[in-house]
Amino acid sequence: MPVPNPAALDFLLTRRSRPAKTLTGPAPTRAELEPMLTGAARTPDHGKLEPWRFIVIEKSAMARLAETAEKCGQSNGLDPEQIAKGRAQFDQGHLAVAVIEVQKPSEKIPAIEQTYSAGAVCLALLNAALAAGWGANWLSGWPSHDRAFMTQALDLKDNERIAGFIHIATETSAPPDRPRPDLGAITEWVDT
Template structure:
Protein backbone atom coordinates (compact mmCIF):
# COMPACT_ATOMS: atom_id res chain seq x y z
CA UNK A 1 0.00 0.00 0.00
CA UNK A 2 1.25 3.47 -0.86
CA UNK A 3 0.25 5.70 2.09
CA UNK A 4 0.74 8.89 0.10
CA UNK A 5 -1.75 7.70 -2.56
CA UNK A 6 -4.31 6.81 0.10
CA UNK A 7 -3.85 10.17 1.84
CA UNK A 8 -4.18 11.94 -1.52
CA UNK A 9 -7.46 10.19 -2.31
CA UNK A 10 -8.87 10.75 1.18
CA UNK A 11 -8.04 14.46 1.06
CA UNK A 12 -9.19 15.34 -2.48
CA UNK A 13 -11.59 18.31 -2.57
CA UNK A 14 -12.79 20.51 -5.41
CA UNK A 15 -12.45 24.26 -4.92
CA UNK A 16 -15.09 26.62 -6.31
CA UNK A 17 -14.54 27.26 -10.01
CA UNK A 18 -14.27 31.02 -9.42
CA UNK A 19 -11.18 30.38 -7.27
CA UNK A 20 -9.29 28.57 -10.05
CA UNK A 21 -6.66 30.80 -11.68
CA UNK A 22 -3.54 30.78 -13.83
CA UNK A 23 -1.24 29.11 -14.42
CA UNK A 24 -3.14 26.68 -16.58
CA UNK A 25 -1.84 23.19 -17.24
CA UNK A 26 0.75 23.02 -20.01
CA UNK A 27 0.07 21.04 -23.17
CA UNK A 28 2.26 18.24 -21.78
CA UNK A 29 0.27 18.23 -18.52
CA UNK A 30 -3.02 18.16 -20.46
CA UNK A 31 -1.75 15.20 -22.50
CA UNK A 32 -0.80 13.39 -19.29
CA UNK A 33 -4.23 14.11 -17.79
CA UNK A 34 -5.96 12.63 -20.83
CA UNK A 35 -3.73 9.53 -20.71
CA UNK A 36 -4.67 9.05 -17.04
CA UNK A 37 -8.36 9.80 -17.68
CA UNK A 38 -8.44 7.10 -20.35
CA UNK A 39 -7.20 4.34 -18.02
CA UNK A 40 -10.63 3.24 -16.84
CA UNK A 41 -12.79 0.12 -16.97
CA UNK A 42 -14.06 -0.13 -20.56
CA UNK A 43 -15.99 -3.32 -21.26
CA UNK A 44 -15.29 -4.34 -24.86
CA UNK A 45 -12.52 -1.73 -25.26
CA UNK A 46 -15.00 0.59 -26.99
CA UNK A 47 -13.64 3.91 -25.66
CA UNK A 48 -17.23 5.25 -25.50
CA UNK A 49 -16.08 8.74 -24.50
CA UNK A 50 -13.91 11.55 -25.79
CA UNK A 51 -12.54 14.85 -24.51
CA UNK A 52 -12.96 18.42 -25.76
CA UNK A 53 -10.54 21.14 -24.65
CA UNK A 54 -11.96 24.65 -24.24
CA UNK A 55 -9.39 27.40 -23.70
CA UNK A 56 -8.35 30.89 -24.77
CA UNK A 57 -10.81 33.21 -26.49
CA UNK A 58 -13.12 30.31 -27.37
CA UNK A 59 -14.28 30.29 -23.74
CA UNK A 60 -15.55 33.87 -24.04
CA UNK A 61 -17.35 33.15 -27.33
CA UNK A 62 -19.05 30.18 -25.66
CA UNK A 63 -20.22 32.47 -22.86
CA UNK A 64 -21.69 34.96 -25.34
CA UNK A 65 -23.58 32.18 -27.10
CA UNK A 66 -24.81 30.66 -23.81
CA UNK A 67 -26.14 34.06 -22.73
CA UNK A 68 -28.00 34.34 -26.05
CA UNK A 69 -29.47 30.85 -25.68
CA UNK A 70 -30.52 31.51 -22.09
CA UNK A 71 -32.31 34.71 -23.16
CA UNK A 72 -34.05 32.88 -26.00
CA UNK A 73 -35.39 30.37 -23.50
CA UNK A 74 -36.11 32.62 -20.51
CA UNK A 75 -36.50 36.14 -21.87
CA UNK A 76 -34.33 39.08 -20.81
CA UNK A 77 -31.86 38.06 -18.11
CA UNK A 78 -31.06 40.15 -15.03
CA UNK A 79 -27.52 41.54 -15.32
CA UNK A 80 -26.09 39.21 -12.67
CA UNK A 81 -27.52 36.17 -14.45
CA UNK A 82 -26.26 37.44 -17.82
CA UNK A 83 -22.74 37.80 -16.36
CA UNK A 84 -23.01 34.29 -14.98
CA UNK A 85 -23.74 32.91 -18.45
CA UNK A 86 -21.02 35.03 -20.09
CA UNK A 87 -18.39 33.58 -17.77
CA UNK A 88 -19.51 29.93 -17.65
CA UNK A 89 -16.38 28.73 -19.45
CA UNK A 90 -13.94 31.54 -18.66
CA UNK A 91 -13.77 31.35 -14.87
CA UNK A 92 -11.04 28.70 -14.92
CA UNK A 93 -8.01 28.73 -17.24
CA UNK A 94 -9.18 25.63 -19.11
CA UNK A 95 -12.24 23.44 -19.29
CA UNK A 96 -12.19 19.86 -20.55
CA UNK A 97 -15.49 18.38 -21.63
CA UNK A 98 -15.90 14.66 -21.05
CA UNK A 99 -18.29 13.48 -23.72
CA UNK A 100 -20.23 10.22 -23.94
CA UNK A 101 -19.90 8.73 -27.44
CA UNK A 102 -22.27 5.76 -27.47
CA UNK A 103 -21.30 2.74 -29.55
CA UNK A 104 -23.61 0.06 -30.92
CA UNK A 105 -22.80 -3.24 -29.29
CA UNK A 106 -25.10 -6.25 -28.87
CA UNK A 107 -23.53 -7.28 -25.54
CA UNK A 108 -22.68 -4.04 -23.77
CA UNK A 109 -25.53 -1.77 -22.61
CA UNK A 110 -25.39 1.99 -23.10
CA UNK A 111 -25.56 2.66 -19.36
CA UNK A 112 -22.35 0.69 -18.87
CA UNK A 113 -20.63 2.85 -21.50
CA UNK A 114 -21.86 5.98 -19.73
CA UNK A 115 -20.46 4.66 -16.43
CA UNK A 116 -17.09 4.18 -18.14
CA UNK A 117 -17.24 7.85 -19.16
CA UNK A 118 -17.98 8.83 -15.57
CA UNK A 119 -14.89 6.93 -14.50
CA UNK A 120 -12.90 8.84 -17.14
CA UNK A 121 -14.18 12.15 -15.74
CA UNK A 122 -13.22 11.18 -12.19
CA UNK A 123 -9.79 10.05 -13.36
CA UNK A 124 -9.39 13.43 -15.07
CA UNK A 125 -10.16 15.21 -11.79
CA UNK A 126 -7.67 12.99 -9.93
CA UNK A 127 -5.04 13.56 -12.63
CA UNK A 128 -5.37 17.34 -12.39
CA UNK A 129 -4.97 17.25 -8.61
CA UNK A 130 -2.06 14.77 -8.80
CA UNK A 131 -0.22 17.14 -11.16
CA UNK A 132 -0.58 20.00 -8.68
CA UNK A 133 -3.61 21.72 -10.19
CA UNK A 134 -7.18 21.80 -8.93
CA UNK A 135 -10.37 20.78 -10.71
CA UNK A 136 -14.12 20.98 -10.38
CA UNK A 137 -16.51 18.71 -12.35
CA UNK A 138 -19.94 20.13 -13.19
CA UNK A 139 -22.71 19.76 -15.79
CA UNK A 140 -25.27 22.62 -15.70
CA UNK A 141 -28.23 23.45 -17.96
CA UNK A 142 -26.28 23.61 -21.22
CA UNK A 143 -25.33 19.95 -20.82
CA UNK A 144 -28.98 19.01 -21.35
CA UNK A 145 -29.84 21.50 -24.10
CA UNK A 146 -29.53 20.11 -27.65
CA UNK A 147 -28.63 23.46 -29.24
CA UNK A 148 -26.06 24.23 -26.56
CA UNK A 149 -24.50 20.78 -26.93
CA UNK A 150 -24.17 21.30 -30.67
CA UNK A 151 -22.57 24.71 -30.11
CA UNK A 152 -20.11 23.06 -27.70
CA UNK A 153 -18.99 20.60 -30.38
CA UNK A 154 -21.12 17.54 -29.63
CA UNK A 155 -22.79 15.33 -32.23
CA UNK A 156 -26.55 14.76 -31.90
CA UNK A 157 -26.10 11.31 -30.31
CA UNK A 158 -23.44 12.47 -27.84
CA UNK A 159 -24.11 13.57 -24.27
CA UNK A 160 -22.15 15.50 -21.68
CA UNK A 161 -20.68 13.47 -18.84
CA UNK A 162 -19.19 16.58 -17.32
CA UNK A 163 -17.17 19.73 -17.79
CA UNK A 164 -13.99 19.65 -15.73
CA UNK A 165 -12.74 23.16 -14.93
CA UNK A 166 -9.00 23.13 -14.22
CA UNK A 167 -6.55 25.71 -12.90
CA UNK A 168 -4.33 26.58 -9.99
CA UNK A 169 -5.70 27.05 -6.50
CA UNK A 170 -4.04 28.47 -3.44
CA UNK A 171 -5.47 28.44 0.04
CA UNK A 172 -7.79 26.08 1.80
CA UNK A 173 -10.86 24.40 0.37
CA UNK A 174 -13.93 24.10 2.58
CA UNK A 175 -14.62 20.49 3.56
CA UNK A 176 -18.22 19.73 2.70
CA UNK A 177 -20.18 17.16 4.67
CA UNK A 178 -19.47 13.65 3.44
CA UNK A 179 -21.59 10.52 3.91
CA UNK A 180 -20.66 8.21 6.75
CA UNK A 181 -18.89 5.26 5.05
CA UNK A 182 -20.20 2.90 7.75
CA UNK A 183 -23.74 3.49 6.48
CA UNK A 184 -22.82 2.74 2.85
CA UNK A 185 -21.49 -0.81 3.11
CA UNK A 186 -23.59 -3.91 3.67
CA UNK A 187 -22.28 -7.44 3.67
CA UNK A 188 -24.19 -9.90 1.51
CA UNK A 189 -25.75 -12.68 3.58
CA UNK A 190 -27.71 -14.47 0.88
CA UNK A 191 -30.96 -13.85 -0.97
CA UNK A 192 -33.77 -12.18 0.91
CA UNK A 193 -36.49 -14.59 1.97
CA UNK A 194 -39.94 -13.76 0.75
CA UNK A 195 -42.71 -13.78 3.31
Protein backbone atom coordinates in the same frame (compact mmCIF):
# COMPACT_ATOMS: atom_id res chain seq x y z
CA MET B 1 -0.35 -10.64 -0.50
CA PRO B 2 -1.46 -7.13 -1.58
CA VAL B 3 1.17 -4.48 -2.11
CA PRO B 4 -0.26 -1.27 -0.65
CA ASN B 5 0.23 2.18 -2.11
CA PRO B 6 -0.30 4.37 0.97
CA ALA B 7 0.33 7.64 -0.89
CA ALA B 8 -2.40 6.88 -3.43
CA LEU B 9 -4.84 5.79 -0.73
CA ASP B 10 -4.09 8.88 1.34
CA PHE B 11 -4.71 11.04 -1.71
CA LEU B 12 -8.11 9.40 -2.29
CA LEU B 13 -9.05 9.72 1.39
CA THR B 14 -8.21 13.44 1.45
CA ARG B 15 -8.90 14.65 -2.10
CA ARG B 16 -11.05 17.77 -2.42
CA SER B 17 -12.23 19.56 -5.53
CA ARG B 18 -11.37 23.23 -5.81
CA PRO B 19 -14.31 25.51 -6.66
CA ALA B 20 -13.92 26.61 -10.28
CA LYS B 21 -14.59 30.24 -9.39
CA THR B 22 -11.47 30.23 -7.16
CA LEU B 23 -9.15 29.04 -9.93
CA THR B 24 -6.83 31.47 -11.69
CA GLY B 25 -4.10 31.41 -14.32
CA PRO B 26 -1.90 29.90 -15.31
CA ALA B 27 -3.62 26.79 -16.55
CA PRO B 28 -1.69 23.69 -17.58
CA THR B 29 0.08 23.74 -20.90
CA ARG B 30 -0.69 21.08 -23.49
CA ALA B 31 2.41 19.15 -22.40
CA GLU B 32 1.30 19.33 -18.76
CA LEU B 33 -2.28 18.33 -19.60
CA GLU B 34 -1.45 15.30 -21.74
CA PRO B 35 -0.42 13.00 -18.82
CA MET B 36 -3.69 13.87 -17.07
CA LEU B 37 -5.69 13.00 -20.20
CA THR B 38 -3.66 9.81 -20.57
CA GLY B 39 -4.48 8.83 -16.99
CA ALA B 40 -8.17 9.56 -17.47
CA ALA B 41 -8.23 7.49 -20.67
CA ARG B 42 -7.21 4.43 -18.58
CA THR B 43 -10.71 4.40 -17.09
CA PRO B 44 -12.55 1.06 -17.05
CA ASP B 45 -14.28 0.62 -20.37
CA HIS B 46 -16.34 -2.56 -20.78
CA GLY B 47 -15.86 -3.85 -24.31
CA LYS B 48 -13.07 -1.38 -25.11
CA LEU B 49 -15.56 0.88 -26.87
CA GLU B 50 -13.97 4.16 -25.76
CA PRO B 51 -17.42 5.71 -25.32
CA TRP B 52 -15.94 9.13 -24.63
CA ARG B 53 -13.57 11.71 -26.02
CA PHE B 54 -12.03 15.00 -24.88
CA ILE B 55 -12.47 18.57 -26.09
CA VAL B 56 -9.92 20.89 -24.49
CA ILE B 57 -11.33 24.39 -24.15
CA GLU B 58 -8.55 26.93 -23.87
CA LYS B 59 -8.89 30.44 -22.46
CA SER B 60 -9.23 31.97 -25.92
CA ALA B 61 -12.39 29.92 -26.59
CA MET B 62 -14.11 30.64 -23.26
CA ALA B 63 -15.75 33.92 -24.36
CA ARG B 64 -17.37 32.19 -27.37
CA LEU B 65 -18.79 29.46 -25.14
CA ALA B 66 -20.06 32.04 -22.65
CA GLU B 67 -21.86 33.91 -25.45
CA THR B 68 -23.31 30.66 -26.79
CA ALA B 69 -24.58 29.74 -23.32
CA GLU B 70 -26.24 33.15 -23.00
CA LYS B 71 -27.93 32.88 -26.41
CA CYS B 72 -29.14 29.34 -25.71
CA GLY B 73 -30.45 30.39 -22.31
CA GLN B 74 -32.37 33.27 -23.86
CA SER B 75 -33.78 30.95 -26.55
CA ASN B 76 -34.92 28.56 -23.80
CA GLY B 77 -36.64 31.40 -21.92
CA LEU B 78 -34.45 31.01 -18.85
CA ASP B 79 -34.43 33.80 -16.29
CA PRO B 80 -31.40 36.14 -16.18
CA GLU B 81 -30.00 34.46 -13.04
CA GLN B 82 -30.00 31.03 -14.69
CA ILE B 83 -28.41 32.46 -17.82
CA ALA B 84 -25.70 34.20 -15.79
CA LYS B 85 -24.96 31.00 -13.90
CA GLY B 86 -24.82 29.01 -17.15
CA ARG B 87 -22.27 31.31 -18.71
CA ALA B 88 -20.25 31.99 -15.54
CA GLN B 89 -18.05 28.90 -15.75
CA PHE B 90 -16.89 30.04 -19.18
CA ASP B 91 -16.57 33.72 -18.23
CA GLN B 92 -14.37 32.70 -15.29
CA GLY B 93 -12.65 29.70 -16.88
CA HIS B 94 -8.99 29.44 -17.79
CA LEU B 95 -8.99 25.90 -19.20
CA ALA B 96 -11.62 23.18 -19.19
CA VAL B 97 -11.81 19.72 -20.64
CA ALA B 98 -15.24 18.77 -21.90
CA VAL B 99 -15.59 15.03 -21.44
CA ILE B 100 -17.89 13.95 -24.22
CA GLU B 101 -19.91 10.76 -23.89
CA VAL B 102 -20.03 9.01 -27.25
CA GLN B 103 -22.76 6.37 -27.36
CA LYS B 104 -21.63 3.52 -29.61
CA PRO B 105 -23.84 0.74 -30.92
CA SER B 106 -23.14 -2.53 -29.15
CA GLU B 107 -25.11 -5.71 -28.65
CA LYS B 108 -22.98 -6.58 -25.63
CA ILE B 109 -22.44 -3.25 -23.85
CA PRO B 110 -25.61 -1.48 -22.65
CA ALA B 111 -25.84 2.29 -23.11
CA ILE B 112 -25.90 2.82 -19.35
CA GLU B 113 -22.47 1.19 -19.00
CA GLN B 114 -21.12 3.60 -21.59
CA THR B 115 -22.57 6.47 -19.55
CA TYR B 116 -20.96 5.11 -16.38
CA SER B 117 -17.61 4.92 -18.15
CA ALA B 118 -17.87 8.55 -19.29
CA GLY B 119 -18.64 9.62 -15.72
CA ALA B 120 -15.67 7.62 -14.48
CA VAL B 121 -13.46 9.46 -16.99
CA CYS B 122 -14.61 12.76 -15.48
CA LEU B 123 -13.59 11.65 -11.99
CA ALA B 124 -10.32 10.16 -13.22
CA LEU B 125 -9.40 13.43 -14.96
CA LEU B 126 -10.40 15.46 -11.91
CA ASN B 127 -8.24 13.28 -9.67
CA ALA B 128 -5.33 13.31 -12.13
CA ALA B 129 -5.39 17.12 -12.18
CA LEU B 130 -5.50 17.31 -8.38
CA ALA B 131 -2.72 14.73 -8.07
CA ALA B 132 -0.61 16.79 -10.49
CA GLY B 133 -0.95 19.78 -8.15
CA TRP B 134 -3.55 21.78 -10.07
CA GLY B 135 -6.84 23.06 -8.78
CA ALA B 136 -9.71 21.28 -10.50
CA ASN B 137 -13.50 21.12 -10.45
CA TRP B 138 -16.07 19.00 -12.30
CA LEU B 139 -19.00 21.17 -13.43
CA SER B 140 -22.07 20.55 -15.50
CA GLY B 141 -25.00 22.98 -15.32
CA TRP B 142 -27.84 23.47 -17.74
CA PRO B 143 -25.59 24.18 -20.78
CA SER B 144 -24.15 20.67 -20.53
CA HIS B 145 -27.66 19.23 -20.95
CA ASP B 146 -28.85 21.66 -23.62
CA ARG B 147 -28.76 20.13 -27.10
CA ALA B 148 -28.52 23.52 -28.83
CA PHE B 149 -25.50 24.45 -26.69
CA MET B 150 -23.87 21.08 -27.39
CA THR B 151 -24.32 21.56 -31.12
CA GLN B 152 -23.47 25.26 -31.40
CA ALA B 153 -20.62 25.42 -28.89
CA LEU B 154 -18.92 22.06 -29.43
CA ASP B 155 -20.37 20.68 -32.69
CA LEU B 156 -21.49 17.46 -31.00
CA LYS B 157 -23.20 14.76 -33.00
CA ASP B 158 -26.58 13.20 -32.12
CA ASN B 159 -24.92 10.26 -30.34
CA GLU B 160 -22.79 12.56 -28.17
CA ARG B 161 -23.44 14.56 -25.03
CA ILE B 162 -21.45 16.36 -22.36
CA ALA B 163 -20.59 14.23 -19.33
CA GLY B 164 -18.94 17.19 -17.63
CA PHE B 165 -16.56 20.10 -17.82
CA ILE B 166 -13.37 19.58 -15.82
CA HIS B 167 -11.93 23.01 -15.06
CA ILE B 168 -8.19 22.93 -14.37
CA ALA B 169 -6.00 25.88 -13.37
CA THR B 170 -4.03 27.28 -10.47
CA GLU B 171 -5.79 27.17 -7.12
CA THR B 172 -5.88 30.38 -5.12
CA SER B 173 -6.83 28.77 -1.81
CA ALA B 174 -7.52 25.31 -0.46
CA PRO B 175 -11.16 25.06 0.60
CA PRO B 176 -12.08 23.55 3.94
CA ASP B 177 -13.28 20.00 3.88
CA ARG B 178 -17.01 19.50 3.72
CA PRO B 179 -19.20 16.95 5.49
CA ARG B 180 -18.73 13.47 4.07
CA PRO B 181 -21.18 10.55 3.98
CA ASP B 182 -21.65 8.43 7.09
CA LEU B 183 -20.11 5.16 5.91
CA GLY B 184 -22.22 3.12 8.30
CA ALA B 185 -25.42 4.62 6.90
CA ILE B 186 -24.57 3.85 3.27
CA THR B 187 -22.86 0.46 3.59
CA GLU B 188 -24.44 -2.96 3.85
CA TRP B 189 -22.32 -6.07 4.47
CA VAL B 190 -23.60 -9.38 3.08
CA ASP B 191 -21.89 -12.43 4.59
CA THR B 192 -24.42 -15.22 4.05
